[in-house]
Amino acid sequence: DADVTQTPRNRITKTGKRIMLECSQTKGHDRMYWYRQDPGLGLRLIYYSFDVKDINKGEISDGYSVSRQAQAKFSLSLESAIPNQTALYFCATSDFTGRETQYFGPGTRLLVL
Amino acid sequence: AQTVTQSQPEMSVQEAETVTLSCTYDTSESDYYLFWYKQPPSRQMILVIRQEAYKQQNATENRFSVNFQKAAKSFSLKISDSQLGDAAMYFCAYRSAASGTYKYIFGTGTRLKVLA
Numbered sequence: 137d138a139d140v141t142q143t144p145r146n147r148i149t150k151t152g153k154r155i156m157l158e159c160s161q162t163k164g165h166d167r168m169y170w171y172r173q174d175p176g177l178g179l180r181l182i183y184y185s186f187d188v189k190d191i192n193k194g195e196i197s198d199g200y201s202v203s204r205q206a207q208a209k210f211s212l213s214l215e216s217a218i219p220n221q222t223a224l225y226f227c228a229t230s231d232f233t234g235r236e237t238q239y240f241g242p243g244t245r246l247l248v249l
Numbered sequence: 250a251q252t253v254t255q256s257q258p259e260m261s262v263q264e265a266e267t268v269t270l271s272c273t274y275d276t277s278e279s280d281y282y283l284f285w286y287k288q289p290p291s292r293q294m295i296l297v298i299r300q301e302a303y304k305q306q307n308a309t310e311n312r313f314s315v316n317f318q319k320a321a322k323s324f325s326l327k328i329s330d331s332q333l334g335d336a337a338m339y340f341c342a343y344r345s346a347a348s349g350t351y352k353y354i355f356g357t358g359t360r361l362k363v364l365a
Contacts, residue, residue, distance in 0.1 A: 167351075176258075178340060178355040192351065226294060237284070238342075238353060240294035 139163045142227050142241035149217050150249050157212045157244050159227030167231065168210040169238070170194075170202060173224040182225075185210055217248045251276045253343050255356035262331045263364050269316075270326045270359045272341030280346040283317070283324045288338040288358070297339070300324065302346070328361075336363045 140161045149155050159168065166187050171179040171194075181194030183202040191204055199221060203211045214221055227241040252275045262268035274283070285297040300308045300317050307315050312332075316325045328335055341356040 169353075176357055178253075178357045179353075180355075181352060184351050186351070194352075224292065228294075237282075237296055237299055239296070240286075243292040243294075245292070 140227060140229055140239055140241040142225075142244050144244060145242065146245045148247045148249065151218055153217050155214050155217055155246070157225055157227075157246070159210045159212070159241055161208050161210075161227075161229045161239075161241075163229050163231075163239060164207075165229035165231045165239075166207065167229060168204065169228040169230070170200075170210070170212045171226045171228065172196065172221075173226060173243075179226065182212065214246075214248075217246075219248045222246060222248045251278075251343055251345065251354050253341055253354050253356040255339075255341055255359050257359045258357075259360045259362070261362045261364055262328070262335075264331055264333060266331055267327060267329045268331055268361065270328075270339050270341075270361065272324045272326070272356055274322050274324065274341075274343050274354075276322070276343065276345070278345055278347065282344045282346060283315075284342040284344070284353075285313070285315070285324075285326045286340045286342060286355075287335075288340065289334075289336070294340070298326065331363050333363050333365060336361055 143158045169184045170182040185191045185204045201213045225244045228238040230238045254273045281302045283300045287295045298310045312329045338358045343354045
């Protein structure tokens with residue numbers, strides 16, 4: 137089974153709708169991240185969390201919110217989706233044992249009409 | 250602020266040949282980590298190789314190796330004996346080793362095509 141899972145894998149929604157993207161991990165890592173990927177722009181950080189009580193904004197947090205329900209679960213919400221939020225969204229985890237390597241989920245492709 | 254630049258949007262290589270993907274970065278820090286990630290058509294981001302800045306020895310993982318030039322702030326990826334399965338987007342990434350740092354900075358990617 138995959139260490140980092142994301143649901144749904146693909147989603148089509150309409151402008152103004154609220155949607156939630158979910159991420160779960162079995163790696164036992166404390167740190168979790170949400171990124172969006174747009175063609176030609178690489179990955180940009182939306183939010184990150186170092187533990188259940190520690191949530192921080194990344195570089196492009198406007199229009200998004202997150203919830204860390206447990207160490208293993210980190211959800212991303214779009215309160216009122218807009219077309220320019222159409223992108224590929226990745227969840228990632230990392231530990232702080234010194235290796236500082238991120239492990240990614242399979243991504244969620246979101247289309248906002 | 251740190252930046253990561255991948256100046257080659259697309260590269261091609263013949264199967265079984267060797268190809269080098271370029272990555273440069275800008276930082277004032279002395280201790281950091283560098284990564285290459287592969288993103289095949291499946292979209293999954295897969296770690297290819299990792300380098301700690303304090304290590305002078307270049308990292309290697311089977312057919313993948315890096316040329317880490319700290320003074321030049323260059324971190325290129327060499328793929329030897331290229332295979333069709335190597336076709337993917339490749340992203341270079343930087344992470345500071347400073348305490349409390351959270352941010353990984355990614356380049357814009359290089360699309361690698363492998364020609365049969």
